[in-house]
Every structure is written in C-alpha cells, then in structure tokens.
Amino acid sequence: PIRVLTGITTSGTPHLGNYVGAIRPAVAASRGQGVESFYFLADYHALIKVQDPARVQRSTLEIAASWLACGLDPDKVWFYRQSDVPEVQELTWLLTCVAGKGILNRAHAYKAAVDKNREAGEDDDAGITAGLFMYPVLMAADILIFNADKVPVGRDQIQHIEMARDFGQRFNHLYGEHFALPEAAIEENVATLPGLDGRKMSKSYDNTIPLFAPREQLRKLIFSIVTDSTPPGEPKATEGSALFQLYQAFASDAETAAMREAFEAGIGWGDAKQQLFERIDQEIAPLRERYEALVADPARIEQVLRDGAARLRTTYAVPLLARLREAVGLRDLS
C-alpha cells in the first residue's frame, strides 16, 4: 500500500481551514483501498510557535477529538501524538548531522522571519529560535521514520518535502538504503480557506472560525466576515470574496453555480451570510454532537492516542531506530 501522512500542529483550536484542507480529505482517503494512513498531532512542532503549556494541551485534546468526530477510525489507521514517539526526536538528530546548513538557510519560514527582521532594521536572526530554523529537519523525521511515500501538502510546503528527500538521500548515500524518498502530493482541488480578515485562515492569525464552534457562535463569526460595501441589488464580485470561497468549500458544484448567479444578481451580504451559515452548519452539526461527547472525555482520547503510539513504535519506529543506530555506529540498545 501507499503510505500517506498528515499532521496538524497543536498550536490552537482547529478551524474550518484545517477541516477542509486536511481532516476532510484525509478521512476520505483513509477509506480508500491500498492506502496506509498516518495521522498525527504535531506537538513537537507546536513548541516552535507556542510556549503556553495549557494551550498546547487543550489543542491536543481538541484536535484529537476533531479527527475522531470527523470519522477517523483509529483501528484502521495510525493515529498518534508526535511526542509519544520519542524515536522521532532521535531520528531528528541523526538527520541533523547530514542536513546541509545552507539548505536550511533557504527554508521559506526562516527566510520570511529574516526578511521581517531586515525590514524592521533588526539583526537578521533577532528573536529567531534554532527550533524555527531546524523545523524542516523535524518534519523530515516525521516523514522518513515511517517511510511515507505521499505527503499531501499545499504548494507552500513542497520545499519541505524536497528537503526531506534531500536529507534521506544523503543518509542513504552514507549509511545504506534505509529510507524511501517521499513525494509531495499536491492537492489541486483542496482550497486554502481565507479567515475572517481575508488572510489565510490560521491558528496563528487569530482570524479563524473554529471547526466546532457552537451553532450561535458559528453564526456570529460568519456574520463578522469582512465584505465590501456593495449595496444589496448591485452585482457582487465572487473573485477575491472570502465569503464566496468559504461557500464553495462546502457546497456542491450546482450550489456553487447558483451562488455565483446570486452574486451577479446582487444578493445582499446578510442573505449570502445566512446561506453560508446554513450550508456549513448542515455539514458540521452531526459531527459537532460527536465532538462534544469526545472532548468531554479526555481519558478516552488519551487512551486512543497512547495505544496508537505504542503499536506504531513496536511495529516501525523502534526497529527502524535500532537499525539506524547500528548503521551509524552507535550502541545497540536492545
């Protein structure tokens, strides 16, 4: 089977973007034939951005409950919390020692942080942790430890998959063929959802619509989406409209075509927002009920996560690390 890997960072409350961009397509794919799916809560990654333990813990519970509420079956897929598999960290070090520093210098996230410092007239590396700099190596370990073939990603992540290939290849070259080289599966049909302010919806921007916001809060948030001041009766542009993009992500092709016509015919913003709210709530309401039961039972979630990691370690991570330790000349732990 093809191995597919998807992670969500435990840096805040999961939102509609995580659902449309990751959870919904991943759960659908896990039901297909010939795939072995790996879903993880990226909590080592969260520490790069969030230094608030309560937030990381809460987010871990919420994201795990979201995956389960959306139909992920932990008996059929690998479902685990990254930090429950400490071999990921050990592999990170082994890869760090073959990763070119020059390659890491060119990583988008690091370069963006440097550019921001330059604009502000600060030192290049002011406020940048080694964690942010090393993030692509941790991500390579996430992928290589299970020899994932396909990593579904948006265009902005292609570079990280290429780095994982590069580090894996260097390691193979030095120590023998241990890693399959992963490929990015570009999700052409998966939209990037805009947030309330029109930027990409992201846990870090505080512009999200939580996936399982209670119904009334969902309604309020949808009504707070920024629109232009085109009055009712005047044609509205679908291009660049956050409202339209959100609608499209939840509606069928026929419903989207009808909404496009309504925009052209000058639907009022209030009306359009009400329709968007109803469309989203129709899909989410049944999942929300399951979510609420799950999130109220942290002990059960904890058990699911621990079981998943324990099985995964015995099956893959521990034997792989034993082979790698031997390959590089470290002591055999067994």
Ligand code: ATP
């Ligand atoms: P952070 O702000 O902490 O980076 P995030 O919410 O932007 O978090 P991640 O946790 O890094 O996102 O991403 C988890 C998954 O959700 C990834 O597959 C990513 O592509 C997807 N995703 C995140 N934001 C969006 C969005 N706005 N639209 C579509 N998919 C998204």
